[in-house]
Amino acid sequence: MVSGERFIITYLLSGTQQDAFSKAKDICIEQTVEFPANLLTPGVIQDHVVGRIESFEFYDNNYRAEISYANEITANELTQFLNVVFGNISIKPGIKVESIDLPPTLLNHWKGPRFGRAGLRKLLGIPKRPLLFTALKPMGLSAKQLAELAYKCAVGGIDIIKDDHGLTDQCFAPFSERISLCAAAVHQANRETGNNSIYVANVTTAGGHMIERAREAKERGAGGIMVAPALAGFGCMRQLADDDTISLPIFSHPAFIGSYVTSSENGFSHQALFGQIMRLAGADAVIYPSFGGRFSFSQTECESIAKATQAAMADIQPIFPAPGGGMSIDRIPELYQVYGNDVMFLIGGGLFQHGPDIVENCRYFRKLLNEFAS
Amino acid sequence: MVSGERFIITYLLSGTQQDAFSKAKDICIEQTVEFPANLLTPGVIQDHVVGRIESFEFYDNNYRAEISYANEITANELTQFLNVVFGNISIKPGIKVESIDLPPTLLNHWKGPRFGRAGLRKLLGIPKRPLLFTALKPMGLSAKQLAELAYKCAVGGIDIIKDDHGLTDQCFAPFSERISLCAAAVHQANRETGNNSIYVANVTTAGGHMIERAREAKERGAGGIMVAPALAGFGCMRQLADDDTISLPIFSHPAFIGSYVTSSENGFSHQALFGQIMRLAGADAVIYPSFGGRFSFSQTECESIAKATQAAMADIQPIFPAPGGGMSIDRIPELYQVYGNDVMFLIGGGLFQHGPDIVENCRYFRKLLNEFAS
Numbered sequence: 014m015v016s017g018e019r020f021i022i023t024y025l026l027s028g029t030q031q032d033a034f035s036k037a038k039d040i041c042i043e044q045t046v047e048f049p050a051n052l053l054t055p056g057v058i059q060d061h062v063v064g065r066i067e068s069f070e071f072y073d074n075n076y077r078a079e080i081s082y083a084n085e086i087t088a089n090e091l092t093q094f095l096n097v098v099f100g101n102i103s104i105k106p107g108i109k110v111e112s113i114d115l116p117p118t119l120l121n122h123w124k125g126p127r128f129g130r131a132g133l134r135k136l137l138g139i140p141k142r143p144l145l146f147t148a149l150k151p152m153g154l155s156a157k158q159l160a161e162l163a164y165k166c167a168v169g170g171i172d173i174i175k176d177d178h179g180l181t182d183q184c185f186a187p188f189s190e191r192i193s194l195c196a197a198a199v200h201q202a203n204r205e206t207g208n209n210s211i212y213v214a215n216v217t218t219a220g221g222h223m224i225e226r227a228r229e230a231k232e233r234g235a236g237g238i239m240v241a242p243a244l245a246g247f248g249c250m251r252q253l254a255d256d257d258t259i260s261l262p263i264f265s266h267p268a269f270i271g272s273y274v275t276s277s278e279n280g281f282s283h284q285a286l287f288g289q290i291m292r293l294a295g296a297d298a299v300i301y302p303s304f305g306g307r308f309s310f311s312q313t314e315c316e317s318i319a320k321a322t323q324a325a326m327a328d329i330q331p332i333f334p335a336p337g338g339g340m341s342i343d344r345i346p347e348l349y350q351v352y353g354n355d356v357m358f359l360i361g362g363g364l365f366q367h368g369p370d371i372v373e374n375c376r377y378f379r380k381l382l383n384e385f386a387s
Numbered sequence: 388m389v390s391g392e393r394f395i396i397t398y399l400l401s402g403t404q405q406d407a408f409s410k411a412k413d414i415c416i417e418q419t420v421e422f423p424a425n426l427l428t429p430g431v432i433q434d435h436v437v438g439r440i441e442s443f444e445f446y447d448n449n450y451r452a453e454i455s456y457a458n459e460i461t462a463n464e465l466t467q468f469l470n471v472v473f474g475n476i477s478i479k480p481g482i483k484v485e486s487i488d489l490p491p492t493l494l495n496h497w498k499g500p501r502f503g504r505a506g507l508r509k510l511l512g513i514p515k516r517p518l519l520f521t522a523l524k525p526m527g528l529s530a531k532q533l534a535e536l537a538y539k540c541a542v543g544g545i546d547i548i549k550d551d552h553g554l555t556d557q558c559f560a561p562f563s564e565r566i567s568l569c570a571a572a573v574h575q576a577n578r579e580t581g582n583n584s585i586y587v588a589n590v591t592t593a594g595g596h597m598i599e600r601a602r603e604a605k606e607r608g609a610g611g612i613m614v615a616p617a618l619a620g621f622g623c624m625r626q627l628a629d630d631d632t633i634s635l636p637i638f639s640h641p642a643f644i645g646s647y648v649t650s651s652e653n654g655f656s657h658q659a660l661f662g663q664i665m666r667l668a669g670a671d672a673v674i675y676p677s678f679g680g681r682f683s684f685s686q687t688e689c690e691s692i693a694k695a696t697q698a699a700m701a702d703i704q705p706i707f708p709a710p711g712g713g714m715s716i717d718r719i720p721e722l723y724q725v726y727g728n729d730v731m732f733l734i735g736g737g738l739f740q741h742g743p744d745i746v747e748n749c750r751y752f753r754k755l756l757n758e759f760a761s
Contacts, residue, residue: 043681044553091593093553100618152419179418182467220597249594272650275478
């Protein structure tokens with residue numbers, strides 16, 4: 014019943030060499046059999062089910078251990094994969110997931126993004142330059158007001174116009190009304206400009222309702238959907254990506270996920286969570302707070318995310334990094350130096366801050382980009 | 388459109404008084420409109436949608452701020468409620484959710500647990516004493532072997548026998564086969580002993596599949612279901628609790644949730660996450676690692692959880708604290724002093740460690756409890 018194929022998780026472990034090695038041995042048990050090691054008898058469980066330390070070395074003031082697990086213990090389920098990677102040990106201090114390395118057999122079960130970078134570029138008709146991305150806000154505007162804003166952003170040349178992540182189904186702007194009006198507004202603008210801008214509906218909510226909202230978004234003309242997987246569940250985002258009746262690009266939002274990356278001694282590295290896991294879970298673009306904005310990610314962390322969105326991963330396609338979070342338009346040249354062409358620049362509040370006329374602000378954003386992006 | 392009713396979240400903020408007060412002001416914007424404050428114009432958005440600092444004071448080497456939000460911005464959705472409470476600020480260091488205080492109108496939307504302590508006691512026919520709880524393991528056993536173990540535990544007098552949280556749908560013990568055999572084994576034991584032990588199936592997986600598994604568990608005779616909401620989504624656990632076709636007690640598991648409580652400066656307090664939020668999200672019992680086991684929660688933290696499982700919360704019923712995680716049978720008298728009668732003692736590996744005969748170990752566990760619990 015066991016193929017012998019294994020996947021490898023690299024953990025950073027804090028403490029003395031002895032402490033760190035104890036942690037590595039503990040992970041092998043805790044994440045699999047969760048059973049007294051002295052009671053395990055020789056056989057498949059001890060030989061295959063229990064995790065295995067493949068390497069252990071001093072690294073960056075900590076210790077780094079590669080631990081392998083049998084493919085079969087994931088049951089090919091993304092939720093159970095995450096459970097094996099970091100379920101119970103999330104409660105134990107001093108353990109951080111640095112990277113994941115999965116064999117093609119396992120990668121192919123989760124397929125990655127439906128569109129990926131190439132698919133999104135084709136959909137938008139933009140072969141090479143960075144994509145322009147904004148958010149409809151503030152919460153409290155009516156559906157009609159949000160749609161007017163969406164129209165202006167599309168006329169001004171923004172490629173992707175999404176709901177702010179706090180917009181769900183509030184009485185101010187109920188879901189059905191909001192997505193109908195916003196999608197129609199962006200289509201209207203496209204007819205006038207000849208562009209292919211899309212409206213992205215935030216569908217984050219509980220499981221079954223999220224599928225319903227995504228289908229409704231599709232029917233009413235949205236060009237993409239946004240999900241915050243830490244709120245909705247990574248497995249639920251994967252289900253949206255797998256659903257042929259939806260078939261829309263997925264934008265993952267980082268709401269509620271920060272606690273997994275804010276500690277240097279617990280959680281995930283930025284590249285593993287925002288690069289590798291979002292990609293596995295079906296995001297076509299991953300939104301994260303860029304360095305220099307109002308959040309705390311460093312430039313190195315942001316670059317590691319961008320790198321992981323395109324690192325080789327069997328047949329899993331690269332996805333777009335979408336840095337945002339307090340960006341101003343004037344930082345675009347600097348960000349372009351770091352990210353190059355394969356990026357989505359998410360500017361929300363900064364687009365309003367630039368001047369009183371939204372359409373003009375959008376045009377300035379687009380013009381600035383055209384000046385240096387090839 | 389705005390009722391004027393608000394709910395209050397208490398945050399602990401680190402830094403100097405000035406830093407902490409800046410954080411409080413920032414939270415009011417970041418968690419609601421996420422929009423430049425200088426561009427907001429007077430009206431409903433500024434008066435109601437933006438968060439409001441209700442109090443700010445020095446507390447326990449940090450600052451404590453009570454911030455209120457309009458009920459309406461949650462759209463009565465649990466996922467969006469969590470987003471308002473800690474969505475984007477999860478990515479900002481130095482902010483921790485200490486407690487939540489919701490008005491009855493909002494509490495009643497989420498109903499809390501379907502059974503609660505009283506319902507679970509009625510189901511099990513145990514009016515007063517602590518409940519005995521164990522887990523089937525190790526992963527890698529066949530469905531038949533797990534069922535044999537379930538039978539022995541039930542014969543030995545364990546009240547609640549659950550899947551280990553890593554058991555999902557592995558080839559070793561596929562879901563349908565496992566739950567059928569384990570439920571049947573526990574029913575068989577009950578016929579012999581006259582007890583009302585229940586088998587609890589782990590249904591943690593992606594959204595829609597989780598509902599299907601829970602329904603199948605019900606049909607095949609499981610007496611409860613287990614969910615790890617950090618993996619499956621809090622909203623999805625709430626959907627299970629609301630589903631009248633399932634109507635089984637829910638046991639929440641802490642896998643993957645640790646990063647929200649391991650930092651003193653980010654995330655949630657133990658009482659807020661394991662006590663208040665699990666209860667809102669529909670858990671009838673909350674599993675967490677007890678002090679003195681192989682995890683790191685302190686006695687004070689564990690007591691705060693137990694307290695929050697029964698603190699007044701409008702019509703929301705109290706739920707069972709279920710401390711576990713490396714407990715030995717011999718620690719039961721000590722734990723009883725702390726938790727009293729309204730507790731579920733979860734002993735997994737420790738039950739196997741006690742001696743070679745599982746039935747005898749269970750009987751010893753039960754006997755020990757009978758000696759001092761009234």
